[in-house]
Amino acid sequence: MMGTLALLGVMFFLILTFSIVYFVTQMNIQDLRLAEVAESVAREIVEIASVHTLGGGRLTYMYLTIPQEIYGQGYQVELLNAGSGRLIVRVKLQTYEEVRVVVVPNFGESNVKALESEITVGDITVSPMLRLPAPLRDVGGVMVRGKPAVVAVTQGDTIYLGFTIIWG
Secondary structure (H helix, E strand, O other): OOHHHHHHHHHHHHHHHHEEEEHHHHHHHHHHHHHHHHHHHHHHHHHHHHHHHHOOOOOOEEEEEHHHHHHEEEEEEEEEEEEOOEEEEEEEOOOOOOEEEEEEOOOOOOEEEEEOEEEOOOOEEOOEEEEEEEEEEOOOEEEEEEEEEEEEEEEEEEEEEEEEEEEO
């Protein structure tokens, strides 16, 4: 009887230990995936700020090269102002907290800031937040998943950055 209880106790301890190790390993992998997405978005923000400043137009957009899902989970990308010309890219899974990357995208004389709320420019709605996977939409009788894009909009002497979904 005592031997059986001791064996069950050891088995319980081993299962618990392996479960904890597995959970910690999965969280480290999720951190790495989120960091890769945040760094990719940060690079593309710097690039669009540069291109928009050189082009001088009112609106510039560039498709983001990020996955629609991270291992089957939806996620959210958010752009925040951090002051002194710095922006924060924050990426969160639905079930896991966030990874942050600081970006300094200032080029030329213009101020570069993150949008604080959603705006509409022409037929494009630009938001400081992007939720993925992008929704499906009927385009010419075919269901198409939207493509995430980063957008630069000039208002006065300030360039505002945000996100949108583009179909087609």
